[in-house]
Amino acid sequence: MxxxxxxxxxxxxxxxxxxxxxxxxxxxxxxxxxxxxxxxxxxxxxxPLAGVRDSRRVPMKGQSELFDPALDWNIDVSIPGGQSMQIPQAKVVGGGSSINGGTALRNTVADSEEWVRMGNDRWNFRSVYEVYQSLEDDSYRGTRGPHPIARASRDETGRIQRAFLDGALACGMPSVHDLNATGAEGAGPSPVCRRGQVRIxxxxxxxxxxxxxxxxxxxxxxxxxxxxxxxxxxxxxxxxxxxxxxxxxxxxxxxxxxxxxxxxxxxxxxxxxxxxxxxxxxxxxxxxxxxxSDHPCIPVVSRPKPGAYAQGDSSLEMQARWSSTRHPGAIDLQMVCFSYLFVPAAETQTGRSLAGTATGHVAGIGCNVNKPTSLGNVTIRSTDAIEYPVVNPAYLNTSHDREIAREVVRQAYRVITCPAMQDVLEEPLTLRESIVEDDAALDEWISSQLSSTYHFCGTCRMAxxxxxxxxxxxxxxxxxxxxxxxxxxxxxxxxxxxxxxxxxxxxxxxxxxxxxxxxxxxxxxxxx
Structure with missing residues (x-):
């Protein structure tokens, strides 16, 4: 140089x-x-670096057998109860977009309204909408920007993903093909940054x-x-x-x-x-x-039944996005279907990952609280740049967040135990109807399985x-x-x-x- x-x-x-x-x-x-x-x-x-171009898997520790630890900071993050878990954070040119699921969801109108109230009048929804439009190469929406976005058709998806969609619809959710449509709520294919099966x-x-x-x-x-x-x-x-x-x-x-x-x-x-x-x-x-801030994730997982999953299936294709009963219009809840999470028993360490405490190959639903009110902090321990900072997201630290978490887990339990999903999955691991029906028992179960979506933000707030x-x-x-x-x-x-x-x-x-x-x-x- x-x-x-x-x-x-x-x-x-x-x-x-x-x-x-x-x-x-x-x-x-x-x-x-x-x-x-x-x-x-x-x-x-x-x-190509190991696994980073195949969009069918997420090449992170705790999600796939195929991942390169050199591409991961692997930081410790605090979780309730004085515990911690190790969280993937990309360490490669391209960052998270090189190793994550590639989901390209837009923020909501309600998000932009929050930002404007904090003194960011130039970040209103109309302004950010135009930027999304200019970035996206999305044939469904008719945009011709530089970055490709694709959605899986029903014929492309594996049995577990199709069963999730059928289950969500059977539980009363509307079918939505374009989850990036303004105000869209329902279940359908995730918009993903890929061309064919290649992660972009x-x-x-x-x-x-x-x-x-x-x-x-x-x-x-x-x-x-x-x-x-x-x-x-x-x-x-x-x-x-x-x-x-x-x-x-x-x-x-x-x-x-x-x-x-x-x-x-x-x-x-x-x-x-x-x-x-x-x-x-x-x-x-x-x-x-x-x-x-981060989106807490509470995984509801099961073992796939024989023949339910094929090696060529994509892990992430279908999801649901909707508003909690407490916040109509906020689109603050999300379920993401996972066909493939793999956690070796020898690598669980704290026993917590995106699969909760489960190990081996599991599938199921990640339940995300998308508008948490709990706020944490990041602080350096010393002036040594090699020493990682303390990361404390304060997950589910408010009664609001615990209430919303119960709502999304209960919906996921209804979906995963419906006939469509029970055709392809065993019964949920550790979660039973008696737990789901009792607030205190469900709070305890959620705390035992709580993980992260790796969606950290807000620490240098624009305001x-x-x-x-x-x-x-x-x-x-x-x-x-x-x-x-x-x-x-x-x-x-x-x-x-x-x-x-x-x-x-x-x-x-x-x-x-x-x-x-x-x-x-x-x-x-x-x-x-």
Whole structure:
């Protein structure tokens, strides 16, 4: 790599960082450096990494026998009762979009209304709708953006997925083919980022076509320790190997909702008491690392009956999305059908994964609470960048969240025990009708099986200062210059959807604003 000063350094080449770097590099007057702590997979020079291109499986620990541990940060996350579980977080160019299920669900109208109330008037639903439209290559919706979205037809799906759909409809849910239609509630195929059976990541869409572009440099296997400042102006980054990289205009942190706040805290941007305890000079006293949110997942799983699952079946194809009885119109509940989760008994450690406490091959329903009110935090333990931060999502910490969790689990129990699903699955593991009917017993069961959807967000919240904001509507960090955040950590409140697509939407808008040197919302991008 040339020894030079870049105009922009993008920290993290995940779902957000790939989009931001590509958009900023469209301005040929800029010199962009994209830094990734994990490995790269340039399609011209290396073979595909294990499992990352096959969309039929999710190549993460606890979900598939086929996964590469080198692509995973494998962080510890606190769960109720003083326990912890290990959670996959991608460590590879493309980030989560390279190893997750690829679900591309849009945020809801209610989500955008929440964001506007927090001081983000430029993130109203009409504005974000136009960005989704511009990004998606979706034949069903007639959009022609750069990123492909596909849905499984009934003929493509395996027996377990078809049984879930039949069961959901039998339990009174409407059939919906396009779950991204505004206000859509019901059961149907998940919109997934794939072409055929090939997973398409943010790196495939946004970085691979511009790898040879002269004003873009990709640096992989390089971990950022902190942002360096001259006064309150960001002037570069320090890597964990003590290299210093210089920037003339901006550092854009896109390391995700766990590692972005950790980088900012080590840089002197964060809660003053925390930084002072660690003897870090405070540049800007902000609630960095607060307001952590995630979608709690409560798995209801069973063993597949003989012949119910074939090796060529996709694990994730069908889901249901609807509003709780407490919040009509919020679309705050979700069931996702899993045909294949595999957890080796020797690797359960804490005994908790996306399959709950089950091991081996299981199938069933992931029950997601999509608008939790419980908020946690991310805090660094020390100034050592190699030491992972403390991550405490405070799952189901409010009576509201526990009530909503009971509602989604009860619906899933009705679906999984209906005749259609019982044709392909054994009885649910550990969950019985006597438990489902009793609030206290169900709360205890939920706590014993509780897991995560890996949808962390909110730790560098986009909001006004009085609403605990860390960044403004264009991702600029309050109190310093030349520093932005543009990943899931800026999402003001957790969306009622899988977070990857919302994250890429935020990255698109912020990346375009940097490229064009205008504030987000000044002008919508007309074409890509």
């Amino acid at each position: 040339r020894d030079e000063t870049y105009t922009h350094i993008v920290v993290g080449a995940g779902s957000a960082g790939c989009v931001v770097a590509a958009r900023v590099a469209e301005n040929r007057n800029f010199r962009v450096l994209l830094i990734e702590a994990g490995s790269d997979c340039d399609p011209e020079t290396c073979s 990541s943010a790196a495939n869409t946004f970085i691979d076509p511009i790898r040879i572009q002269s004003n873009l440099t990709i640096m992989s296997n390089a971990q950022v320790d902190k942002v360096l400042f001259s006064g309150t102006k960001a002037r570069g980054v320090l890597l964990t190997d003590e290299r210093i990289l210089h920037v003339s205009q901006e550092v854009v942190v896109c390391a995700g909702a766990i590692f972005s706040p950790a980088i900012l805290q080590r840089s002197g941007v964060g809660p003053a008491p925390l930084l002072q305890d660690l003897q870090i000079d405070v540049l800007s006293d902000l609630p960095v690392g607060c307001n952590l 006004s200062r009085r609403e605990s904001g860390v960044v403004d509507q264009s991702g600029r960090v309050y109190g310093v210059d030349g520093l932005r955040v543009a990943d899931a950590s800026v999402i003001p409140t957790v969306p009622a959807s899988n977070t990857m697509w919302t994250t890429m939407m935020f990255a698109e808008r912020i990346g375009c604003s940097i490229r064009d040197a205008i504030d987000v919302g000044t002008a919508l991008r007309a074409s890509l």
